[in-house]
Amino acid sequence: MLDSLTALFAPDGPLGLLALSPPGWGGNLLLGLWHSMQIAVGAYALGLSIGIVGAYGKLYGNEVVRDIFALYTTVVRAVPELILILILYYAGTDMINQVLLSAGFDRWAPSRLLIGTVVLGVVMGAYMTEVLRGAILAVPQGQIEAARAYGMSPLLLARRITFPQMMMNAIGGMANLWLNATKDTALLAVIGLNELTLTTKQAAGTTKAFMLFFIAAMVIYMIVSVVSGRLFAAIERWARKGQPTLGGGGV
Amino acid sequence: MIMLAIGVALVLYCALSLRWDWVPHYWNDGLIQRGIWTTVWILAVTWGVGLVMAVGLGFAQAAGPWWLSYPAFGFCSVIRGTPLLLQLWMLYYGLGSLFPHYPWIRQSAAWTYLREAWPYAVVSLTMSFAGYEGEVLRGAFLGVPKGQLESARAFGMSRWTLFHRIWLPQALYRALPTLGGETVLQLKATPLIATITVVDIYQVSSRVRQDTYLTYEPLLMLAVTYMAITGLIVLAFRWAERRIPSKVA
Numbered sequence: 250m251l252d253s254l255t256a257l258f259a260p261d262g263p264l265g266l267l268a269l270s271p272p273g274w275g276g277n278l279l280l281g282l283w284h285s286m287q288i289a290v291g292a293y294a295l296g297l298s299i300g301i302v303g304a305y306g307k308l309y310g311n312e313v314v315r316d317i318f319a320l321y322t323t324v325v326r327a328v329p330e331l332i333l334i335l336i337l338y339y340a341g342t343d344m345i346n347q348v349l350l351s352a353g354f355d356r357w358a359p360s361r362l363l364i365g366t367v368v369l370g371v372v373m374g375a376y377m378t379e380v381l382r383g384a385i386l387a388v389p390q391g392q393i394e395a396a397r398a399y400g401m402s403p404l405l406l407a408r409r410i411t412f413p414q415m416m417m418n419a420i421g422g423m424a425n426l427w428l429n430a431t432k433d434t435a436l437l438a439v440i441g442l443n444e445l446t447l448t449t450k451q452a453a454g455t456t457k458a459f460m461l462f463f464i465a466a467m468v469i470y471m472i473v474s475v476v477s478g479r480l481f482a483a484i485e486r487w488a489r490k491g492q493p494t495l496g497g498g499g500v
Numbered sequence: 501m502i503m504l505a506i507g508v509a510l511v512l513y514c515a516l517s518l519r520w521d522w523v524p525h526y527w528n529d530g531l532i533q534r535g536i537w538t539t540v541w542i543l544a545v546t547w548g549v550g551l552v553m554a555v556g557l558g559f560a561q562a563a564g565p566w567w568l569s570y571p572a573f574g575f576c577s578v579i580r581g582t583p584l585l586l587q588l589w590m591l592y593y594g595l596g597s598l599f600p601h602y603p604w605i606r607q608s609a610a611w612t613y614l615r616e617a618w619p620y621a622v623v624s625l626t627m628s629f630a631g632y633e634g635e636v637l638r639g640a641f642l643g644v645p646k647g648q649l650e651s652a653r654a655f656g657m658s659r660w661t662l663f664h665r666i667w668l669p670q671a672l673y674r675a676l677p678t679l680g681g682e683t684v685l686q687l688k689a690t691p692l693i694a695t696i697t698v699v700d701i702y703q704v705s706s707r708v709r710q711d712t713y714l715t716y717e718p719l720l721m722l723a724v725t726y727m728a729i730t731g732l733i734v735l736a737f738r739w740a741e742r743r744i745p746s747k748v749a
Contacts, residue, residue, distance in 0.1 A: 320506070327730045328723045329688035332702065336719045343715060428581075435583035439695060446586050450593065459597045463590035467582045474581035 274452040274462070281448030282469055284362065285434040288444065291366035293430045296373025297423075303378030304385055305407075318378065325375035331436050337368040338440050365437040365444075373430055380422035384415040416488040424481035431473055445469065518717050526708060535704035536725065538618075539690050542700065543729075546622060547686060550629030551679075555668065557630060558637025572634065579631025585692055587628065592620040592696040621693035629686050636678050640671035673744050680737030684730050701725055 303322070306314045325333060342364065346356050388411055396410045438447035449466040453459040526532050560572040579587070599605050599614050613619050644667055652662045672679075691702035705718035712718075 316506070324723075324727070327684070327727045329691050329702075329726055331691045332719065332722050332726065336723065339715050340719065432583040435585040436692075438585060446583060446589070449586070450589055453593060457597070459594040460590075463586065463594045466586055467578065467590070470582040470586065471578060474577075 274448075274456070277448050277452060278445065278462075278465065278469065281443060281445035282473075284442070285431065285444040285446075286473075288362065288366050288369060288434045288437065288442075289427075289430045292369035292373050292434075293427055295367065295370025296377045296426070296430070299370065299374025300377025300381045303374060304381035307378065307382050308385060322375045322378050325372055326379075330372055330433055331439060333372055334365075334368050334436055334440060337371060338364055341368070361437075361440060361442045365434070365440065365442050369430065369433055369437070372433070373426060376426055376429070377423070380426060381415070381419055384419035384422070385411060387418045388414045417485070420481065420485040420488050424478070424485070427477055427481065428474055431477070432470070514720060518720070519712075519714060520717060522708060522712050522714070522717070523721075526704070531704050531707070532701070535699060535701035538698065539687075539700040539702075540729070542618070542622060542625065542693065542698075543687055543690055546625040546629055547683060550626045550686075551633060553626065553630035554633030554637050557634030558641055558671075559663075561634065561638040562641035576631045576634045576638075579628055580635065584624070584628050584689055585695065588621065588624040588692055588696060591624050592617065596620060617697045618693075620696060621698050625686070625689060625693070628689065629682075632682060632685075633675075633679070636675050636682065637671060640675040640678075641667065643674050644670045676737065676741055676744065680734065680741075683733050683737070687726065687729055687733065 303318050307318045307322075310318070328336075342357075342359070349355070349357055392410055392414060393406065396406045401409070434444050435446040437444055438450070441447070443451075445466055449462050453462040456462070523532075557572045557576060560568040561576070564572065596614070599611075605611060605614065648666055648670060649662065652666045657665065690700060694700055694703040694706065697703075702722060705722045708714070708718040
């Protein structure tokens with residue numbers, strides 16, 4: 250069994266090009282996947298932080314705060330991600346550098362990985378804001394009023410009342426956003442970040458085995474999607490414990 | 501009020517302090533119009549064909565026998581589980597590199613199209629839309645109340661009449677708000693086709709950036725164009741939703 254597997258990935262075997270060591274490109278693909286996952290996790294964490302601030306800002310902020318977040322979510326959700334990535338990549342670093350230079354500092358050349366993560370995080374943040382805002386709105390008003398009547402501080406209220414009750418409504422949207430985050434990392438190929446999709450294209454172009462590498466990348470992305478779908482389905486079951494069950498969850 | 505003030509200030513700043521003298525040149529060239537037209541027709545064609553496919557995919561999953569519903573489920577899962585950019589490149593670079601090996605393909609009439617980039621763009625975007633909408637419509641088909649279908653059968657409707665008079669319209673009504681959002685997402689997916697050399701509005705702006713060395717202005721034009729098309733789509737769906745008798749829910 251193991252022998253036939255090694256034979257499959259031997260340099261002259263049918264899948265030799267996918268072997269982990271240099272004649273094969275498997276190692277590069279996995280490195281690309283590692284970059285993709287780093288970006289996805291980082292962007293998701295950043296998006297979640299922006300989303301929490303944004304959702305509370307949009308619901309409880311004053312007029313200026315509400316308007317700023319409304320502008321942010323509207324623009325980000327109306328403009329294609331590809332273009333946002335380019336705008337934030339070129340214009341964003343350019344602006345930061347202009348400020349730095351005028352203040353007498355050196356130019357700042359952050360790694361593509363960092364920029365990609367931040368850019369995708371800003372995009373995720375807009376969607377996350379809407380998901381969390383909807384979930385908070387679905388918490389029965391009486392629950393929050395009762396907590397206020399008990400004299401809970403806003404932070405305690407958020408932690409004990411709002412958060413546990415909004416989670417079950419938010420998890421579905423958050424799962425979708427995580428899947429989007431993993432897939433949107435592919436867009437960073439256009440700014441030359443060697444994540445999975447760009448690595449695949451390079452490997453395919455070099456070896457001319459186009460279909461082999463594209464199908465391999467598809468399988469990798471599918472595995473990521475299916476595994477995270479299962480994971481979020483489990484989280485949703487946990488968040489919904491004691492609630493009537495819904496169907497679905499997972500890819 | 502404040503938002504309006506900020507907006508006016510931003511627009512004034514952009515109009516006055518940035519360079520816009522390249523716009524007439526590319527407009528008279530017809531390049532900008534061509535780019536917008538490409539984006540719009542690809543969106544329209546992939547939307548239409550994709551929706552028809554999605555009805556099949558959704559219905560197969562909701563009510564089909566296992567040998568239809570399993571493949572449909574598999575198709576939707578693969579489309580939704582992998583990045584569109586990868587699917588697009590797989591068709592264009594992958595399949596596109598296989599075709600020239602077969603002389604009978606090169607001699608056939610289809611070769612004039614297979615040499616171009618846009619057929620791959622159209623096929624890829626259509627499949628993507630079909631995959632996502634198939635999932636939406638699966639839920640919509642399942643959400644139509646059983647009583648409606650039972651009473652249609654009691655009226656003696658044939659299966660086809662039941663489908664196109666009762667089941668499909670009610671599923672579409674239910675899916676309409678989601679479809680509006682998904683159409684905007686489809687619009688936002690179109691600039692990806694510029695990576696396989698289709699000259700859409702995004703590709704035009706890249707060309708302007710290469711010609712003029714401007715960073716902000718072409719990207720701003722692009723953002724405004726997409727926001728305008730988004731606005732039109734939202735208005736169209738609002739109009740469509742208002743035409744539906746709202747007592748259904």
